[in-house]
Amino acid sequence: MTAITINPPPRYFNISSPAEYVAHVEINRPDKLNAFGPPMWPELRHIFQQLSENADVRAIIISGAGEKAFTAGLDVTAASQGELGSTNNDSADPSRKAAKLRRHILDYQDVISSVARCEKPTIALMHGYAYGLAIDLSSACDIRLATKDVKFCVKEVDIGLAADVGTLSRFPKVIGGLTSWAKEVCLTARPWGAEEADKNGYVSRIVSNKAEMIQEGIKLASYIATKSPVAVQGTKNILDAAWGRTVEDNLNYTATWNMGMLQSTDVQRAMLSGIQKKTPKFEKL
């Protein structure tokens, strides 16, 4: 099996390849509940930029190391010593502070967006604490699974701010609109568990425990990896492009995408394999 590596190797994330064409990104700071400190942000972008273009990768699973958490979110202690904490303790002009904060937010948003932009399907596998940033991150993934013991929370109002690195833009997109429940959990910062996540469509399904979930995730990723990567990556791109645009816009975009992509040899291989009842093999992408 091809090893999947990131160069230079990240310090806070383990990267492995548990199955052919499948990459596993593990958030690896278990002693801090996988909370995100400042150096982890650029690492995360770095990882997804490389995986996005790595032809040995066709699907990606993301999970958190240890038994306790997918991620408890932003490392608030670190944040309070950095950008968030410093904003009022000096005499700088509010507009100049604002300009700096805006750059900072846009940069952090871009990290999460690098996950959303990843050309390959991404599957978030969540257990234990999945708070704050966990929602930003997993809402930027395509598919979400969770364990029975998962504890979700759109935590940001509890630290005095509106979630600004993606949750408010992507959460309503992935759970089906600005429903009463979506507003409630965003406005109250109350935690919610597996049952609510399932009922409200945040996850595809609930798995008993972490070990099983990882196996389920690898199985799902591997299954996707057997399909035509041209078809899979095109499907992801077009689905995401559709959001917030009209149906007419997306139909035109789809036709424009597929005028190039239907020339793929995958179409013929897939159709031929279908007729011959064989499993097709597709070139890398």
Add this chain to the structure above:
Amino acid sequence: MTAITINPPPRYFNISSPAEYVAHVEINRPDKLNAFGPPMWPELRHIFQQLSENADVRAIIISGAGEKAFTAGLDVTAASQGELGSTNNDSADPSRKAAKLRRHILDYQDVISSVARCEKPTIALMHGYAYGLAIDLSSACDIRLATKDVKFCVKEVDIGLAADVGTLSRFPKVIGGLTSWAKEVCLTARPWGAEEADKNGYVSRIVSNKAEMIQEGIKLASYIATKSPVAVQGTKNILDAAWGRTVEDNLNYTATWNMGMLQSTDVQRAMLSGIQKKTPKFEKL
């Protein structure tokens, strides 16, 4: 506790403050199933414009007086004697009637939009009949609870018209798209109850009876009122701004919003309180 008042006081709505920072707007025309007659529209706008900017208000609950109805909708008898009824019984030019009707609709839409524009979170508490205008109104709220006995209906096709003061624009937004069920209840005007409302995400949850629901609503509103109003109101604003726009648009808008708002003292208070395990107190907004 601070009293919350509206000046001049409305005639068809009771305004009270059942808990700190919580306003209760009660539709008060129980002998007519709380149906909306002409004078009630400007009153409703007037109320929400004032509550929106009232620093003693952090969350608002809306309910209907009496045992029978949240609201049975438009007072059809009054409407048939007014604008709707008169449209064909004279010889005026159809285009001139159309121009007048358009102004009229835009004005009524603006009343419902004043609820949607309200800067503070709004919670609709619905029991009994919640027909027609009840859907326009509650779809413009952030959170919806209902009792077991609630009877919902997108009633407009039954009086020969397409719902035009908000339901068709906001109902798909708050229940998760143009689902088969959404189309069915809008095209047939058939009533639906608590179970369907819950299954299709129209409400956060179902409560046994009106008294309990009011208590639940006050509790939820009070809970929201303990949170940073900067964070809560920002969350509401950004979530609503996202709809019908692309993710990229909303991320930029979010960063622009938060470049000013992250300078809030609430962030430091909230973080400090979190570390100290205390409940933070926030300045009014």
Add this chain to the structure above:
Amino acid sequence: MTAITINPPPRYFNISSPAEYVAHVEINRPDKLNAFGPPMWPELRHIFQQLSENADVRAIIISGAGEKAFTAGLDVTAASQGELGSTNNDSADPSRKAAKLRRHILDYQDVISSVARCEKPTIALMHGYAYGLAIDLSSACDIRLATKDVKFCVKEVDIGLAADVGTLSRFPKVIGGLTSWAKEVCLTARPWGAEEADKNGYVSRIVSNKAEMIQEGIKLASYIATKSPVAVQGTKNILDAAWGRTVEDNLNYTATWNMGMLQSTDVQRAMLSGIQKKTPKFEKL
């Protein structure tokens, strides 16, 4: 009862009128699981263009002939001998092939869009195989019912392509966003059944078997047909116009639509009938 006819009569579809103002379009190629071969596309557009403007039609049901399938989707054997198959077996310039493919896709999209554009409500009644094109087609309908034995599949990645005649644009719209489940079934091409369809809101409800479903469909269509066609068709138009646009855009569009439509005699008939507890009769539209 008025007969509803299409001229010239289609060869692969049966057209009938099982109830007053109700049209029944039956896909009639049961020996091929109602798979769509090339001549069926223009017929389908032809049918819906005529039904859309036929004043004897107020609601339309669509089903598949035979016991086995609503439709198994594109006739892949035919496709592989035609446009899809030929794209790589000659020496033509890839950009010129692309231009031809784009015209072809836009034309096929337009067929499915003719169903979505149909002014009258459409109800898809699905049993057995409902694969590939079945999702494009039924997502373009307003209401969907299915039997317990239905087998759905967004099949396209299995033939090496991203679904391009409507599914990727309309499926997220009708099931409530880019949910984890929606992405999963689109990216994996795994089949799903009645239970998942119901849980994820793809259908209004599940019916025991095909015969009952047809009866249920006729009943629902007939019920819609008793309502004001001005109200029903306006409701459909405005709901569809809302998607991918902002609430403000849609409110203005709604007011502009209704400034003409509120002058309908249906409003007065409906209100009068309501007061008199009679069933109103409406003029054709």
Add this chain to the structure above:
Amino acid sequence: MTAITINPPPRYFNISSPAEYVAHVEINRPDKLNAFGPPMWPELRHIFQQLSENADVRAIIISGAGEKAFTAGLDVTAASQGELGSTNNDSADPSRKAAKLRRHILDYQDVISSVARCEKPTIALMHGYAYGLAIDLSSACDIRLATKDVKFCVKEVDIGLAADVGTLSRFPKVIGGLTSWAKEVCLTARPWGAEEADKNGYVSRIVSNKAEMIQEGIKLASYIATKSPVAVQGTKNILDAAWGRTVEDNLNYTATWNMGMLQSTDVQRAMLSGIQKKTPKFEKL
């Protein structure tokens, strides 16, 4: 001739009717170069809301009293004592100041938008100083004329802020995009005169002096007032609705507008008059 009045009469604006169906709004604070102080804002909205629905008005001209200025813009001295000045001289939380400022800006924007929303065509007649707010205001009008001596300026950067009540949103719309010249005058706050205004399409044409311009404005407004008000007001509405939307969106909106408006008796009157070479008379609107 019908007198056109506003109730209650504004204090800082003269309202007259110099010709049939024509209203003249004159900014009347000539000793302060018609600069806008706080009480003038609500008056302006009040005026345009009433003129918009006044059936005796078919076109509106707007000019400034005195020889020196259309308007020199915001009364900076007043502003520096009010909202703008106070923002930093107290210890309030920056986020709470921001929330207040946002309400304030939205309210001022709404005043200018009331001019843009006015259903009747509006013609700005500008001479002398036309600085800052003059650009916000005249960009919200439909037609602009100016005298040879006019001095325009997008003045805001000179008082330390980005123009926020309309110029940055409407100026590129009315002069043809984000041209090099548009960016230059907005980023530098350098004044520009009649010749540049003409060359860059900000005005329809240049007139020798104020007296002639007023006559020209009345003549143009009167000419518009002879036309079908249904046609004129529809044209204005549809043109404005088109901006920032796609061509396809606007075509649909146009058809929806005209389905009601083509039933106007004006169409028959106009066509008949055309054939008979007579001047048609139209009902009020």
Add this chain to the structure above:
Amino acid sequence: MTAITINPPPRYFNISSPAEYVAHVEINRPDKLNAFGPPMWPELRHIFQQLSENADVRAIIISGAGEKAFTAGLDVTAASQGELGSTNNDSADPSRKAAKLRRHILDYQDVISSVARCEKPTIALMHGYAYGLAIDLSSACDIRLATKDVKFCVKEVDIGLAADVGTLSRFPKVIGGLTSWAKEVCLTARPWGAEEADKNGYVSRIVSNKAEMIQEGIKLASYIATKSPVAVQGTKNILDAAWGRTVEDNLNYTATWNMGMLQSTDVQRAMLSGIQKKTPKFEKL
């Protein structure tokens, strides 16, 4: 030279091929100033649908037969006997008339849109009267030339209606926004000539007389026809797709278009020819 034919041949339009790969569409009803009567609409769509996909066509010029007019617009006498005239002389329900009118307008819009959708560049060559429909039609073309004697007019308000088959959606797009001049000519229906057309960017340039203009048009079309049709048609498509969308949207669309189109052999032919100082020959498209 390849003859370019339309099947069946149109009755009111002459089709010829004055130069290689150039089609000439001549509106041919000179005795009626080339006014459009009912049968001409479907013919026009028919012509442009065929030219759009005809590989022998790379550029199209459109002109009017005779010395007097490009086209005087809608044949008002015919219109007054048809759809427009009949709208008020019967007792039908206004909403049902509206529904019919809407279908009618959408159909007429689609004819003009068929010119805008044409994949090949289109050049309108205008002389004499170019009134009403002439503006709808030429605004749907890519390039416009006119003679010194041309008389333009957005004529619709003179017949009591807002222009509804394209002018209000496309005219601001092709002349640079909702300028003062654009609003003036649309709201007043006053005629304008060559000089204003040139100054306001409606035409590329003014030519002395019709004969010269036709030669100029053929020359320009022939020049375009020597270029890579992949490049030319892609440029047209992308430019049109950009309008009313954000820059970011269009960049993504452009990349998606070109991922297929850059594989064209035209790129290599063109680059090689450039190096060899030869004129490249491109395959048909």
Add this chain to the structure above:
Amino acid sequence: MTAITINPPPRYFNISSPAEYVAHVEINRPDKLNAFGPPMWPELRHIFQQLSENADVRAIIISGAGEKAFTAGLDVTAASQGELGSTNNDSADPSRKAAKLRRHILDYQDVISSVARCEKPTIALMHGYAYGLAIDLSSACDIRLATKDVKFCVKEVDIGLAADVGTLSRFPKVIGGLTSWAKEVCLTARPWGAEEADKNGYVSRIVSNKAEMIQEGIKLASYIATKSPVAVQGTKNILDAAWGRTVEDNLNYTATWNMGMLQSTDVQRAMLSGIQKKTPKFEKL
């Protein structure tokens, strides 16, 4: 004067600071007419990313070294040996080539977008050849000046492709829409000079020769640099955000931007200086 440096220093661009707060970026490959070879792209992005956040920079001018050219565009010889040239000379699957090309185009677009995203105003100073990429690059700047001898060309169709790194998205935005002239120069690739650039609004004005233009550019940049950077950078951001969005969207965005930015000390400094007739000094940003 503060030196402005880029780290690591670029090889193909000279960076200097000809006046306080002004940066000068000079394309420095004069022996190749400043044509862009592969290593120049990342350098350009690198430069503008740093200048965007450099508090010593308030305005940027961009010019080309030598007497002959601003830039002749893409280095076609290099391109033909790289990505563009290789696309057809191997046997790879067209869809996989397409995916690679798309990444490549998106990356090149991002370079040009880094100029557009630069927070500081940018002024393109163009002389001699300004072909192809010169239009992409200068359309991404805010202000454009040119010399009498400038030769512009949207050159791409001449090398067989639709311009794809920005011209087709930004050129219509900066010259006032999809005018006849814009379409003509994009579809024909014919060169155009100073006079046409001026008439069609592509440049603010024409300067006699390169030396004078550089002086003029420095003067304009210096003038902008004296203004409040909070006001200037906010103006740029809001103007750009407005394009392709509705007026209502942009008004809301503007209010949201300014709620933070009006708290700037610049407002008080600027107003005070205005009253005192002094030149204000502003803090860095």
